[in-house]
Each structure stands twice: as C-alpha cells, then as structure tokens.
Amino acid sequence: MSGPHSRRAVITGxxxxxxxxxxxxxxxxxxxxxxxxxxRVTRExxxxxxxxxxxxVRDFDPSAAVEERFLVQTDxxxxxxxxxxxxxxxEARLGRTVxxxxxxxxxxxxxxxxxxxxFGQRELQQLxxxxxxxxxxxxxxxxxxxxxxxxxxxxxxxxGPCSVVAGDEAGGLDALAHAARAVxxxxxxxxxxxxxxPLAPYSMVCQLGYDELSTESDPTRAYRPFTSAACGFVPxxxxxxxxxxxxxxxxxRGAQVRAVLAGHAATFTGASRWEESRHGLAHAVRxxxxxxxxxxxxxxxVFADALGVPEADTAEALAIADVLGTRVPVTAxxxxxxxxxxxxxxxxxxxxxxxxxxxxxxxxxxxxDICHDLDLVTGRAxxxxxxxxxxxxxxxxxxxxxLVLQRRATGAS
Amino acid sequence: xxDRITVEELAELMKKSAGVTVAPAxxxxxxxxxxxxxxxxxGLLGIVGELENRYGTxxxxxxxxxxxxxxxxxxxxxxxxxxx
Amino acid sequence: xxxxxxxxxxxxxxxxxxxxxxxxxxxxxxxxxxxxITFFDPAGLRSRIAAECDFDPAAGGLDAEQIARCxxxxxxxxxxxxxxxxxxxxxxxxxNPWRVGVSLGTAVGGTTRLxxxxxxxxHDGERWDVDPDRAEPHLHRAFAPSTLASTVAERFRxxxxxxTVSTGCTSGLDAVGYAFxxxxxxxxxxxxxxxxxxxxxxxxxxxxxxxxxxxxNNDDPAHASRPFDADRDGFVMGEGGAVLVLEELEHxxxxxxxxxxxxxxxxxxxxxxxxTGLTREGLEMAKAIEAALDHARLDGTAxxxxxxxxxxxxxxxxxxxxxxxxxxGPHAYDTPMSSIKSMVGHSLGAIGAIELVAxxxxxxxxxxxxTANYETPDPECDLDYVPRTARxxxxxxxxxxxxxFGGFQSAVVLTRPREKTR
Numbered sequence: 040m041s042g043p044h045s046r047r048a049v050i051t052g053x054x055x056x057x058x059x060x061x062x063x064x065x066x067x068x069x070x071x072x073x074x075x076x077x078x079r080v081t082r083e084x085x086x087x088x089x090x091x092x093x094x095x096v097r098d099f100d101p102s103a104a105v106e107e108r109f110l111v112q113t114d115x116x117x118x119x120x121x122x123x124x125x126x127x128x129x130e131a132r133l134g135r136t137v138x139x140x141x142x143x144x145x146x147x148x149x150x151x152x153x154x155x156x157x158f159g160q161r162e163l164q165q166l167x168x169x170x171x172x173x174x175x176x177x178x179x180x181x182x183x184x185x186x187x188x189x190x191x192x193x194x195x196x197x198x199g200p201c202s203v204v205a206g207d208e209a210g211g212l213d214a215l216a217h218a219a220r221a222v223x224x225x226x227x228x229x230x231x232x233x234x235x236x237p238l239a240p241y242s243m244v245c246q247l248g249y250d251e252l253s254t255e256s257d258p259t260r261a262y263r264p265f266t267s268a269a270c271g272f273v274p275x276x277x278x279x280x281x282x283x284x285x286x287x288x289x290x291x292r293g294a295q296v297r298a299v300l301a302g303h304a305a306t307f308t309g310a311s312r313w314e315e316s317r318h319g320l321a322h323a324v325r326x327x328x329x330x331x332x333x334x335x336x337x338x339x340x341v342f343a344d345a346l347g348v349p350e351a352d353t354a355e356a357l358a359i360a361d362v363l364g365t366r367v368p369v370t371a372x373x374x375x376x377x378x379x380x381x382x383x384x385x386x387x388x389x390x391x392x393x394x395x396x397x398x399x400x401x402x403x404x405x406x407x408d409i410c411h412d413l414d415l416v417t418g419r420a421x422x423x424x425x426x427x428x429x430x431x432x433x434x435x436x437x438x439x440x441x442l443v444l445q446r447r448a449t450g451a452s
Numbered sequence: 453x454x455d456r457i458t459v460e461e462l463a464e465l466m467k468k469s470a471g472v473t474v475a476p477a478x479x480x481x482x483x484x485x486x487x488x489x490x491x492x493x494x495g496l497l498g499i500v501g502e503l504e505n506r507y508g509t510x511x512x513x514x515x516x517x518x519x520x521x522x523x524x525x526x527x528x529x530x531x532x533x534x535x536x
Numbered sequence: 537x538x539x540x541x542x543x544x545x546x547x548x549x550x551x552x553x554x555x556x557x558x559x560x561x562x563x564x565x566x567x568x569x570x571x572x573i574t575f576f577d578p579a580g581l582r583s584r585i586a587a588e589c590d591f592d593p594a595a596g597g598l599d600a601e602q603i604a605r606c607x608x609x610x611x612x613x614x615x616x617x618x619x620x621x622x623x624x625x626x627x628x629x630x631x632n633p634w635r636v637g638v639s640l641g642t643a644v645g646g647t648t649r650l651x652x653x654x655x656x657x658x659h660d661g662e663r664w665d666v667d668p669d670r671a672e673p674h675l676h677r678a679f680a681p682s683t684l685a686s687t688v689a690e691r692f693r694x695x696x697x698x699x700t701v702s703t704g705c706t707s708g709l710d711a712v713g714y715a716f717x718x719x720x721x722x723x724x725x726x727x728x729x730x731x732x733x734x735x736x737x738x739x740x741x742x743x744x745x746x747x748x749x750x751x752x753n754n755d756d757p758a759h760a761s762r763p764f765d766a767d768r769d770g771f772v773m774g775e776g777g778a779v780l781v782l783e784e785l786e787h788x789x790x791x792x793x794x795x796x797x798x799x800x801x802x803x804x805x806x807x808x809x810x811x812t813g814l815t816r817e818g819l820e821m822a823k824a825i826e827a828a829l830d831h832a833r834l835d836g837t838a839x840x841x842x843x844x845x846x847x848x849x850x851x852x853x854x855x856x857x858x859x860x861x862x863x864x865g866p867h868a869y870d871t872p873m874s875s876i877k878s879m880v881g882h883s884l885g886a887i888g889a890i891e892l893v894a895x896x897x898x899x900x901x902x903x904x905x906x907t908a909n910y911e912t913p914d915p916e917c918d919l920d921y922v923p924r925t926a927r928x929x930x931x932x933x934x935x936x937x938x939x940x941f942g943g944f945q946s947a948v949v950l951t952r953p954r955e956k957t958r
Contacts, residue, residue, distance in 0.1 A: 083664070085665070151681075151702065154681075160664075171581055174742040174745070179744060179941065183941070183942075185643075185944070189811050193810065197808055198807065200803075202714075203703050203942075205702035207682040240665055245679035246676060246679065248671070248676030305696075305699075306634065306695055307697075309689075310686050322634060436682040436685075437698070
C-alpha cells in the first residue's frame with residue numbers, strides 16, 4: 040500500500056436513482072436535454088398539503104431493485120441507497136469476488152438529512168393508533184439516519200470505515216469529502232453518497248416550517264433561482280452513490296477513472312442567514328481550490344447551489360464573482376428535478392463528472408431572464424472543454440460546502 | 453379464531469412481518485431453516501409479536517429462538533393448546 | 537509530523553450528574569441513576585425504566601427563546617457545550633471563527649419532538665394524511681438532525697467545518713473521532729465535539745421493546761443495568777449530552793490552556809454482519825481497537841483501562857469481551873474494564889461522548905470508575921470488570937469502545953500529556 044501523501048481519491052463508478060431517471064444514463068440524457076420533471080405531488084396522503092410540487096422518483100420499482108425482505112425491513116431512502124450503490128459498484132466493476140477478498144478495504148459513507156420518514160410514520164401510527172405492542176422490530180433499524188450505510192455494508196460485506204453525516208444539503212458533499220479522506224488515510228474503496236425520501240405526509244408537514252420552501256403549484260414556475268420570480272426551492276427524493284477509490288488501486292485493477300475528488304472545504308454561516316453565506320461559500324471555495332492546488336481561473340464550470348431565494352441567490356452569485364469572477368459558466372440542473380436535500384449536491388457531482396466526460400454543460404431547466412451578473416447556462420446545453428468543475432452546496436441549517444472535481448485522462452497517474 | 457397456527461398462517465406471517473415469501477408446501481415438505489429463508493432474528497421477533505397480538509397471549513420465550521418453522525410451530529401450538 | 541490534538545475542556549449533562557463535578561461524584565461513588573420512567577406513563581411497555589436527567593434548562597443558562605426553540609437533546613448540548621468552553625477558558629470572541637469547527641453526534645435526533653407533534657397532526661394516530669395546521673412552529677428543526685451541530689455552532693461562533701454525525705450508538709465516539717481528524721489534519725484548530733440524545737419517549741421505548749433489547753427489570757430499576765453480570769437482561773435507556781473541546785496542542789499551549797489529555801487514536805469499522813446482531817468473535821471491534829492503537833502509535837500493553845460499551849445485553853458483553861481479548865491479548869486480563877452504563881444507562885448516540893468524558897476524568901483523577909450492580913460472573917465474560925467500587929490506579933492511556941446498530945465498531949484512545957514514543 041502506498042503512503043497517504045501519494046494517495047489520490049478518484050471516482051470509478053456512479054449509480055443514480057433520480058426523479059428524471061433511475062440509471063446514470065437516463066439521468067444524464069434528461070439532464071443534458073434540460074428536461075424538467077417537477078410535478079404535482081402524488082404520493083398517498085400528501086395531496087392536501089400546501090407543498091404542491093416536488094421531484095418524485097416514479098421510474099423506480101424497489102421490488103426489482105432489492106430483495107423482497109428489504110421492502111418490509113427498510114425505508115424508501117434505503118431502497119434508493121441500496122439500488123444506487125449496486126449500480127455504482129457494477130459500473131466500477133467491483134463485484135463480490137473483488138470485495139470479499141479484502142472486506143476491510145471497502146467502507147460506506149452516506150449523508151442523511153431526514154432518515155426513514157415514511158417507515159417511521161407507519162410505526163408511529165401503529166403505536167398511537169393501536170398500542171406499543173404493534174410497533175414492529177424493524178422500526179429500530181429502518182427509521183434512523185444510519186440505516187442506509189449499515190444496510191449497504193451488511194448486504195455487500197463491506198467492513199471498512201462506515202460513516203453517516205446527518206447533514207443538511209451540504210452534507211452530501213461532506214460525505215464525498217469524508218470518503219476521499221478515508222481513501223487518503225489508507226482505505227482502498229469507499230461507497231459514498233446520499234439518497235433521501237422526504238416525500239411522505241408527515242415528513243412533508245415537517246418541511247412546511249422552512250421559509251425557503253416553494254409553495255407554488257405550477258411545476259414550471261415553482262423553482263426558478265437567479266430570476267426575479269424566484270420563490271423558494273422544491274424538494275425531491277432519490278439520489279446517488281459513488282465509488283470513491285484510491286487511484287493507484289483503481290488503475291491496478293483496470294478500472295476506469297472517471298474524475299478526481301481534488302479538493303473540498305466546508306464552512307458554516309448560520310441557518311437562513313443567506314446574506315452571510317456569501318462569505319461562507321467564498322471561503323469554502325478558496326479552501327477547496329487550495330486543497331486541489333487549483334487556481335480560480337482553472338475552474339471551467341460551476342454547479343451552483345441555486346436555492347431559489349432572492350437573498351440567497353444574490354449571495355451565491357456574489358460569492359462566485361468574489362472568487363472566480365463573472366465569466367465562468369454556471370449551471371443548476373437541479374431546477375429540473377428539485378433539491379433532494381443531502382442528495383442534491385451528490386447528483387450535481389455526478390452531472391459534473393458526466394459534463395466533463397461529454398464536454399457539455401447541461402442547462403438550468405425552467406430558468407430564463409437571469410437577474411444576477413452570472414453566466415448561467417439556460418435553455419440548451421453548451422459545448423465546452425471541461426477539465427475542472429466546482430460543485431457548491433448550502434444547507435438550510437447553515438452549512439456551506441465546495442467540491443473541486445478534475446477530469447483525469449485515461450492512463451495518467 | 454382457530455387455536456392452532458397452521459403452516460399457511462406462518463407463511464403469511466413470514467411475508468407480512470419479515471418480507472419473505474415462501475410456499476406453505478415448501479415449509480411442510482422441507483422445513484428449511486429460518487436463516488436460509490432470510491428470516492432473521494428480528495423477523496422472528498416480529499412474527500412472535502404479531503401472534504401475541506392476534507391471540508392475546510404470550511408465546512413461549514424459546515419461540516423467537518427457533519431454528520426452523522416446524523420447531524416454531526410445535527412450540528407456539530403447544531403453548532396455545534395449554535391455553536397459556 | 538502530524539498535529540497533536542488535546543482535550544482542553546469538558547462539559548456534561550448526564551443522569552444523576554448535571555455538570556462535571558456531579559457526574560464524577562456519581563461515577564466515583566458507583567451510584568446508579570436508573571429509575572422508573574417519569575416522563576410519560578409507560579403502562580403497557582415491556583421496559584418501563586430509564587436513566588432520566590433531572591435537567592432544568594433555565595438553571596443551565598438557557599433563555600426562554602432557546603428553551604422554546606430547541607429540542608431537549610439540543611438543550612443538553614448547549615448546556616454541556618457552555619460548560620466545556622468555559623472549562624477550556626476559551627473566549628470565542630477572540631478566536632478566528634473560520635478555524636473553529638463543530639462535530640456532534642446523535643442517534644435519534646429530534647425524535648421526541650417529532651413524536652409529540654405527530655400525535656397532534658395525526659389526531660392520535662388516526663390519520664395518514666396528517667393535518668398540517670396542528671404542527672408546532674419549530675417542527676422542521678426536529679426533522680433535520682443537522683440542527684444539533686448548527687445550533688451549537690451558532691452559539692459558539694464556529695464558522696469552520698460543522699457536522700452532525702449519526703452512526704447509531706457509536707455516534708458519540710465517531711463525532712469525537714471526526715473532530716480529531718478535523719483538527720489533526722488541519723481543517724480547524726478547535727473543534728467542539730461530543731454528542732447528545734434524549735430518546736426517552738414512547739416510540740423509542742416501544743421499538744427497543746419490540747426487539748427485547750431493553751431490560752424488563754421494572755421492579756428493581758436501580759439495579760436493572762447489569763453489564764457483564766450473569767443475570768443481565770438488557771440495557772436501560774438513558775439520555776444526556778457531553779461535549780469535549782478538542783484543540784491543536786500548540787494552539788492550546790500558546791494560550792496557556794489546561795490540557796487534560798491528548799486524543800491518541802481513533803478508528804471505526806463495520807461488521808457487515810447484521811443490523812442489530814453481533815458475532816461472538818468480535819473480530820471487527822478488535823480490528824478497530826488495533827487500528828486506533830496504531831493511530832496512537834501505542835502497543836496494546838500500554839492500555840491501562842478499557843471503558844467498555846458494556847450495554848448489558850447478553851450478546852454485547854460477550855462480543856466485547858472477546859474483542860478486547862483479541863486486541864490486547866493476555867494484557868486484557870490485567871486491564872480493568874468497566875461500563876458506566878451500569879450507572880447512567882445507555883443514551884444511544886450520546887453515550888460514546890459521555891464515556892469519553894468519563895475517560896478524561898478517569899485520567900485526571902487516576903481512578904477507574906466501577907461497573908455498578910456487578911455481582912455474579914458470567915463464565916463467558918472473564919475480565920476484570922471493576923465491580924461496584926471505583927479503583928485508584930495509575931493511568932496513562934485509556935481506551936473507549938462502542939458498538940452500534942448498523943454494525944458500527946469504534947475505538948478511541950486517550951493519553952496523558954507526554955512526548956510520544958514508539
């Protein structure tokens with residue numbers, strides 16, 4: 040094993056279960072085309088709520104993705120996670136024969152912002168509707184934030200470092216950074232990412248307290264950051280898991296290196312203090328560039344946080360300008376699928392990797408007439424030579440996070 | 453309500469409480485281990501809990517440690533027969 | 537040469553011990569704080585006992601607005617945090633906020649408030665299509681577990697990396713472990729680390745009832761938590777919060793701060809076995825102990841005390857005994873190993889941090905806290921569990937271990953200030 044200083048964390052596989060596609064290919068096709076899939080909420084028991092539009096994952100059959108027992112034993116957010124992890128591991132060609140040979144070299148890190156809300160609501164209903172003896176044994180392991188990490192680790196036999204960031208949105212990038220650091224410290228592979236399932240009735244009622252939430256009922260108008268019509272964000276479910284691997288290990292086994300997790304930094308500027316997030320975000324970007332050994336002008340594209348709250352949009356546009364200037368192309372494909380809390384920036388990271396590979400910046404669906412000094416890619420995808428991408432995320436509880444991804448030519452080391 | 457739990461009822465409970473589908477005929481013919489069926493310790497606790505709620509009577513403590521459906525049925529049915 | 541990380545302040549809210557002096561009194565005396573549940577009517581539950589905190593947030597310095605806005609587990613963290621920051625002699629106004637981080641763990645976060653409001657919006661469990669008009673104003677803060685680290689970060693002006701960690705019952709150890717990495721690897725100079733949970737509510741009690749993990753010894757609550765004892769019958773639910781100020785050693789020295797001890801090593805692994813089940817061999821926990829020792833550049837023989845997970849379930853205590861023997865070898869038999877859960881119960885994610893504070897105090901007082909209620913040896917648990925009475929002992933390096941649902945196995949090594957050798 041090589042020393043920590045020489046170890047570099049790279050992405051070798053990506054698995055996506057998103058509102059616009061339950062595979063990396065379908066996700067990318069819809070993302071590149073700028074197809075928006077936000078729609079009225081249809082999940083049972085949610086129709087009457089003042090939160091009308093969301094990004095639902097409709098093209099996903101859990102019974103086809105995971106063993107039958109998990110349908111009873113785990114929540115929807117864990118179904119997404121197990122399915123996405125399978126897709127990522129398959130793409131990375133990391134089958135059981137490889138991982139069983141060195142189980143302590145493979146770990147799991149997820150970010151979880153809301154846990155198994157639907158499962159929890161069902162068990163609360165049993166308890167309060169019928170009595171404590173009607174609470175099932177799986178409540179103890181399905182609702183809590185650690186469920187997805189634990190289930191992936193057990194189902195795939197991974198005994199490496201396992202972690203859970205119970206973060207806000209920015210936690211998704213923090214989970215990827217956790218994974219990168221674990222790889223640099225000596226673990227060969229970490230399966231990392233985030234999936235969320237916050238679209239159950241009680242979970243949605245809980246979210247109504249966020250002032251930043253969009254209650255607009257027209258799906259094409261509900262989430263339009265960086266415009267004068269910005270009226271908040273639209274929540275979503277789904278997410279992505281990535282295989283983060285030591286570059287040397289990956290190349291030894293002939294895996295395709297998709298991108299390097301080159302730099303990350305996180306800061307905190309307070310819940311809903313959006314004006315202050317300008318400095319927090321700028322500080323995080325500088326930290327991430329510094330860790331990546333990257334100059335600001337090397338950033339070829341920014342995947343923005345794009346909250347959709349005027350004050351927050353202004354702060355983000357200014358933070359980007361503060362560090363990178365106003366010429367760098369910026370995009371926010373999440374306007375087409377919604378913000379899946381911790382999962383949102385992980386999907387952005389996937390989109391960034393694919394954008395670099397295809398030389399195309401995907402557009403920002405539903406967004407026109409920008410009211411900030413920002414080169415936001417709207418309408419159609421834009422062709423560009425992309426070597427380095429920056430992903431930004433801010434959370435409703437006040438975290439700011441920045442991740443630098445670099446393209447790696449095949450064969451380079 | 454019957455005072456004897458059948459293989460059919462156990463199969464239904466395995467599906468409901470542990471998410472494991474298995475044909476009653478298979479349980480009857482081969483008596484496969486709960487382990488090999490994918491019913492873990494929590495699944496078995498769920499089945500016991502469900503039975504206790506249905507029949508309004510506690511099941512013997514050993515029931516949740518049964519290794520096979522046949523062993524399980526013998527234990528719970530002897531408890532029900534004695535009218536515990 | 538990597539940066540060294542010191543503990544410069546501690547604070548605690550634990551059952552029977554609000555504040556560090558009261559907490560150490562409890563441990564040193566071997567008293568138990570477990571009792572019949574008073575927070576709600578536990579009729580119908582299998583386990584109706586818990587270690588509750590007699591906690592007055594106003595006496596802890598919180599104002600009316602904080603009390604209304606913050607869930608109980610966050611109140612614990614704020615009060616323990618204030619004690620720790622005061623203890624460290626830190627003036628947060630003088631620190632560079634971008635170099636201050638927060639890393640706090642919780643297993644179940646805002647569940648207690650989530651359950652409270654659920655009852656309102658569902659009309660007592662009747663409606664799936666819950667009624668939004670009955671929800672209380674701060675419900676979204678209970679929904680988001682990141683509220684924990686966020687609230688503490690705001691209170692202490694932290695602007696560096698702020699994280700909530702949730703790895704079940706190892707959350708406390710892992711949150712401190714992540715904070716250790718954060719300071720050691722240079723992302724912050726100070727990190728407010730710890731954990732908090734307030735899980736004594738009907739849903740959490742009921743879900744542990746359903747898996748028979750908690751003790752049904754309702755007739756004798758004071759002696760119900762019996763780690764390693766042959767007659768143990770499950771854990772006793774607890775609650776609480778603990779905070780440790782971690783600080784880069786040179787930063788601490790430069791401002792003339794007290795140094796309780798250093799964080800020597802941390803490691804965590806998954807057992808990839810079962811969400812709640814443990815193996816008899818304890819291989820993965822042993823591996824975590826070995827990796828933490830490696831990180832600390834210590835041999836197993838350097839460990840003078842093991843603070844056990846010691847939950848008091850049949851499987852845990854055997855698993856853990858096997859793991860410690862595997863990692864420390866024959867030295868395990870010469871090393872006292874105790875479980876403070878016998879006294880303060882098992883507060884899920886919080887307990888790992890509470891146990892680390894106990895370790896810091898054990899080093900400071902050169903005293904091993906006992907395992908209360910330990911009477912009858914179990915042949916499969918054959919180490920020195922420090923029965924009932926605290927013991928004076930020379931302590932230079934101590935180990936704290938934990939296991940969590942999901943298969944998490946974590947270990948932290950603390951050492952008295954000295955020059956490292958190996």
